[in-house]
Each structure stands twice: as C-alpha cells, then as structure tokens.
Amino acid sequence: MEIWLQQQWRGISVWHLLLIPLSWCFALIVALRRYAYRLGLLKSYRLSVPVIVVGNLTVGGAGKTPAVVWLVQRLREQGFYPGVISRGYGRDSGQVLPVMADSQAASVGDEPLLLARRAACPVWVGAQRAATGAALLAAHPECDVLISDDGLQHYALQRDVEIVVVDGERQFGNGCLLPAGPLREPVRRLRDADLVLYNGLCNGAAHPGAYTMRLQGDQFINLQQSQQCRSASDFIGVPLMAVAGIGNPERFFSHLRSLGLVFESRAFADHHAFVVDDLAFESTGVVLMTEKDAVKCAAFAQSNWWYLPVQAEIEGDFLGQLLNQLRSRCG
Known part of the structure; x- marks a missing residue:
C-alpha cells in the first residue's frame, strides 16, 4: 500500500x-x-x-x-x-x-x-x-x-x-x-x-x-559473517535478488545498477518487519539488501545474503x- x-x-x-x-x-x-x-x-x-x-x-x-x-x-x-x-x-x-x-x-x-x-x-x-x-x-x-x-x-x-x-x-x-x-x-x-x-x-x-x-558504497558485507566482504565486481554474472524495505527502494536498486550489477528486485514498505518467507525466493542466487534491512534479517540470515553499507558525502x-x-x- x-x-x-x-x-x-x-x-x-x-x-x-x-x-x-x-x-x-x-x-x-x-x-x-x-x-x-x-x-x-x-x-x-x-x-x-x-x-x-x-x-x-x-x-x-x-x-x-x-x-x-x-x-x-x-x-x-x-x-x-x-x-x-x-x-x-x-x-x-x-x-x-x-x-x-x-x-x-x-x-x-x-x-x-x-x-x-x-x-x-x-x-x-x-x-x-x-x-x-x-x-x-x-x-x-x-x-x-x-x-x-x-x-x-x-x-x-x-x-x-x-x-x-x-x-x-x-x-x-x-x-x-x-x-x-x-x-x-x-x-x-x-x-x-x-x-x-x-x-x-x-x-x-x-x-x-x-x-x-551523495551516498557512496561498493563493498558488501555478509550477514552471517560480518568479517567477510565482497566488492561489487564479485557479483557480476551471478544470479542476484535485490530487496529493499526503505522509503525509496528504487534509489537502492539504481545504486546497484550503477555498480554494474544485473538483478531481480523486490520492494517492500519502509520499516517492513521481515520474516524468513519474505526472502524465500525460488532461485538460489545471492540476496542483496540495504544495511537498514540487514539489522532486521540477521537473526535468520543465510550464507548467501549480503548488505551494502553506504557513506554520505x-x-x-x-x-x-x-x-x-x-x-x-x-x-
């Protein structure tokens, strides 16, 4: 809605x-x-x-x-x-x-x-x-x-x-x-x-x-293992699903596209309370999300879920x- x-x-x-x-x-x-x-x-x-x-x-x-x-x-x-x-x-x-x-x-x-x-x-x-x-x-x-x-x-x-x-x-x-x-x-x-x-x-x-x-960021962090980082280039050619439960999901998706990524996308309402079923996609590809969404998904995160921290300039x-x-x- x-x-x-x-x-x-x-x-x-x-x-x-x-x-x-x-x-x-x-x-x-x-x-x-x-x-x-x-x-x-x-x-x-x-x-x-x-x-x-x-x-x-x-x-x-x-x-x-x-x-x-x-x-x-x-x-x-x-x-x-x-x-x-x-x-x-x-x-x-x-x-x-x-x-x-x-x-x-x-x-x-x-x-x-x-x-x-x-x-x-x-x-x-x-x-x-x-x-x-x-x-x-x-x-x-x-x-x-x-x-x-x-x-x-x-x-x-x-x-x-x-x-x-x-x-x-x-x-x-x-x-x-x-x-x-x-x-x-x-x-x-x-x-x-x-x-x-x-x-x-x-x-x-x-x-x-x-x-x-401007919001900058191209390093993804794994939700299960926060010490694991990947650059955007590591996900090029990989099946991706991008999700965003923020006020303007398209801004996140546009940022990902600017990094050269191709993905399917799923937008949720701002402050959406994520549950496991929200991220149970048919494909077994990598899931990318915002840092704001990651704090709500960490408790049930999968090994192929990554979030993108951004820094303001x-x-x-x-x-x-x-x-x-x-x-x-x-x-």
Whole structure:
C-alpha cells in the first residue's frame, strides 16, 4: 500500500482531486498546531544542550539516517560528544529505551539500531522527543549536543538548528499535503530551515542555498559473517535478488545498477518487519539488501545474503555553516 501511494503521489488524478479538501483541512491543522507552539498555547521544552533536528517534509525516507551518521562523525571530529534521539518507527512500543548494538529491531526500530552500530554514540528512542532527550542526558551527562532524527514536526522539543533532507529524485511529489500528496508540511516550510540537504542530484529546481549529499558504497558485507566482504565486481554474472524495505527502494536498486550489477528486485514498505518467507525466493542466487534491512534479517540470515553499507558525502561547506549556526544560537 505504501509503495503504491508513493507512486500515486507523483502526479495528479481524479482521486487526488477528491482528496484535496481533506488536504486543506490537514494544512489548517498543521498551521494551527505550529502557531500554538509559537504562541505558547502548547508547551515546548528546552533541553540543557543544543539540539539539531534532522527531518523532512514528506512521508517516506529521504536519506536522513546516512546524514545523521555523517553529522555524528563530523561533530566528534570537532570535539563534540553528540547523542541521538529517535522515535524508532516500526517498533512495538513507545517506551523510552537506550539502543545497544545488540538490541532487537522490533524493540528499538531499524534506523536507531543501525545508528547505534554505525555512529558510536549514545542513541535513545522514545515516543516523546523531549522526554527521550532528557533521559539520554541523564544517563550520558558528557553529551554536549543532541541530534533529533526525524523530529522536524515534533515542536514540543525546542531546537537550535533545523536540517531538512530532501529526496533529490522525488522531491515533494505532486506538491499536495496529506492525504492527496506526500507532504507533512507545505514546501514553503523550507524557508524556515537553517540548512537544506538534497539526497542525490536534484530533479528540478533546487532550494536556494541547498547542499547536495551523495551516498557512496561498493563493498558488501555478509550477514552471517560480518568479517567477510565482497566488492561489487564479485557479483557480476551471478544470479542476484535485490530487496529493499526503505522509503525509496528504487534509489537502492539504481545504486546497484550503477555498480554494474544485473538483478531481480523486490520492494517492500519502509520499516517492513521481515520474516524468513519474505526472502524465500525460488532461485538460489545471492540476496542483496540495504544495511537498514540487514539489522532486521540477521537473526535468520543465510550464507548467501549480503548488505551494502553506504557513506554520505556532503559537498561544500555544510559543516562550517552548521558550526556557525550552533555558535550563533548557543554561544
């Protein structure tokens, strides 16, 4: 259903027009809610350290997780001790929990688990961002900056810097708000963001002053034996099945094609809870997947399953602008 909706939201049809009145109602609710926070009618909370929010305007993935990993690594290089908080979409509770490298994705969410394994910093999950951040800081008083993953619309937590990540290919779909389109907030919301980051080349006019992020990776890691690595060239001419349960599966498939690989593909909904039968294909070829999906499949992995870690590269002086924003807002 989610994949079908993402496809439908790229254009306008009769059923979109029928949903436009609901989108107007949604837009009104979104605007009133935001103004209520601005006026203090709804309570917001400020934590004891600066907060960087990384989010997007649309439903579905835009590439926030690689951006958060990049931010953590760069901030650590600058002498900061960052922590990450997240809702943990797809998990089975809203409880505030620390995320460990050996946590279960069903309990903490797939993206937080990936972050805990890649970012080398404290990661906590919880339904309420402010309470989650307070719990992380109580457990890790050495942290001097927090990154809120996918927290753009969570105005109950005050923020010092906002980073909006945009899928360069899909951008904002048909430009409509939910349910007629994919937008959580109007596109003009970008004007209030401190930094805008396009994941991949922009398919159309980019927001003025925006930066571009590219995802790099050509080394695959075996799900059963993490010390086993293979380059993309090792899989050329091998029967392959590529699977992806992310916000934009086609981005992963396109990446594989750019590596010269030929494969069958199977797309699943974002945060899909994989089970063995999902990957029981008739062919006995190699299965390739994203790192985000691998954290959910490791418990029942086969010897011919491999995942592709990716690293973000951000052009220009994005880090310098971020540090300037932090210094100007936080002293």
